[in-house]
Amino acid sequence: MKFFRMGKQAVAAMGDNKSRTFLMMIGIIIGVATLTIIVSSVLGAKAKVMKKVGKFGFDQFVVHAGSGKKLGVFRTLDVTTLTVKDAEAIEAELSNVREVTPQINRRDVSVKRGSLSSYAILVCANPNWTSVWKTHTARGRFISDEDISRLARVAVIGKTMVKDLFEDQDPIGEQILINNLPFKVIGILEKRGTSPVGVDMDGRILIPLSTGQKRVFNHDHLVMIKVALKDPTQLDATIKDLRPLLRERHHLQDGMADDFTITTPKQVMAMASKVSSSFTLFLVLVSAISLVVGAIVIANIMFVGVNERRAEIGIRRAVGARKQDILIQFLIESLFVAIGGGIIGSILGLLGLKGLSFFMRAPSTLMWQPIALGLLSALLVGLLAGIQPARKAAGLNPVDALQ
Amino acid sequence: MIEVDGLSKVYVKDNQEMSVLEDICFKISEGEFVSIMAPSGMGKSTLLNILGCLDKPTSGAYTLDGVSVEGMDDDELSTTRNKKIGFVFQSFHLLPRMKAWENVTLPLIYSDTDSNMREKAIAALNDVGLGDRVEHLPRELSGGQQQRVAIARALINDPRIIFADEPTGNLDSTSGKEVMKIFKELHRNGRTLVVVTHDTEIALQSDRIIEMKDGKIVADRTTNPVSAEVAK
Secondary structure: OHHHHHHHHHHHHHHHOHHHHHHHHHHHHHHHHHHHHHHHHHHHHHHHHHHHHHHHOOOEEEEEEOOOOOOOOOOOOOOOOOOHHHHHHHHHHOOOEEEEEEEEEEEEEEEEEOOEEEEEEEEEEOOOHHHHHOOOEEEEOOOOHHHHHOOOOEEEEOHHHHHHHHOOOOOOOOEEEEOOEEEEEEEEEOOOOEOOOOOEHHHEEEEEHHHHHHHHOOOOOOOEEEEEEOOHHHHHHHHHHHHHHHHHHOOOOOOOOOOEEEEOHHHHHHHHHHHHHHHHHHHHHHHHHHHHHHHHHHHHHHHHHHHHOHHHHHHHHHOOOOHHHHHHHHHHHHHHHHHHHHHHHHHHHHHHHHHHHHHOOOOOOOOHHHHHHHHHHHHHHHHHHHHHHHHHHHHOOHHHHHO | OEEEEEEEEEEEEOOEEEEEEEEEEEEEOOOOEEEEEOOOOOOHHHHHHHHOOOOOOOEEEEEEOOEEOOOOOHHHHHHHHHHHEEEEOOOOOOOOOOOHHHHHHHHHHOOOOOOOHHHHHHHHHHHOOOOOOOOOOHHHOOHHHHHHHHHHHHHOOOOOEEEEEOOOOOOOHHHHHHHHHHHHHHHHOOOEEEEEEOOHHHHOOOOEEEEEEOOEEEEEEEOOHHHHHHHO
């Protein structure tokens, strides 16, 4: 009750000098507004990444040929450790494996059609590629078993390729040159955008694995095997079983490094969040600096206020205010100013976010975390900025203050 | 009520000791109306601050209402000021942004009783004849009215004793008389009053005058034989 009464005194003091109160708030307002925008964007971006990783699939992982494969970096074909037989063994011997799809991938493969040309990510795969990658054809058909057995020169192309080679005209049934070999376009892949690590998934061209091995690369070894699981919660256990299986098949002695690399969705996620973290850190630093400046402004104006209000402090002390009553009164004032600034800053930040998402045509979602963080940091700033001036006010000698 | 024995106050300024009060001894009984008279700047405000628990003496004993003040810490002094003492200052010392009734409630904010603050304040303002100025800000009131608000504030917690420091010093003679009239009424109702003044006319309205010069008591006399009896 007494606290409530003193809160009222503090609010009255704030209203007493509105322009000063606003000045005290402005640093906090800017700091909290930027913080709200930053945290919202970062969380939004993170949610986006999660969505993309979700597309990659939490029920699957990838085995790449060679050791130390890095995410987003494509292997050349000179690593000859992974074979179709390995893929078949994985599917046959590991009980939690639903299906596997062996692939040869190659980046920057030149493709042409008449005077138009582009560079594609060439993926040589089997018919079950669509179910493992959860990517289907938007139009036309996918590679069939017959295409595999006939080493057919057929291709399924992504939306970027349609744009680059056909200028958005209907490509189905048309011919394109891949590595100067003619292929017939039989289907178009549905749009997938960029991968979590920034690869254009619509720049892909798929051809039958057998065709790739025999006719394009003259090379039987695989670049990767994608493994889909029955029970995604057993992912770690499955990987644990897979390693000795492949090591044995590859005749690796104890102490020798794996000649393959396993990439899990978790690793993809970690990689994707690493990309934005340094930029985020910079932005957080900016808002932290404005909060610190806000704190300094509040502290300075509070010090001036304490000097100007010596008489008031003296009067309050004379009628029985204890040191701690004065301390609390001034602390409440700085807290209220800071929280007021925090609330205004949050609102401005959310409005700014709305404006940003309008200009960037990206949907903005209202999240509680940035608001909570903004208000919490405002509270902290108020407390830290107010403590010294409040102590000075409380420490004034009542006799001196009254003179 | 009040008992001071060997009270002294020494200020140190620029490495020079300045004695403001020297060996002050007196007693004030409950219900007395006492004036402390001295020329300006002769330590009487310092004495009043010490008596009012705002300041501490350099040495000497002070007992207020049977309790020794020297042993009190800052919080206890604050509580004593809040509960037992009412102050009236020369320059009123009202908070400018607060209405009359809010100024009057100020001591209540720091005490435990918190019910009906406004009603209590209005009653106190009625007692000093300002029932129609409850919602006014200090700057909307005359000096005499402001001082009466200050008196209402001093009385709101029903203190045992009122200390007034030149209460009529900033007032014209009519307002001064009004203030003194209120003081005399308080005295009649049994309240203990200590008024510091340099004005003989004011001092003569009390029933005992303690005269000081150069930090020492030079005279202590009664002006009213009836009160003098009480003093003994």
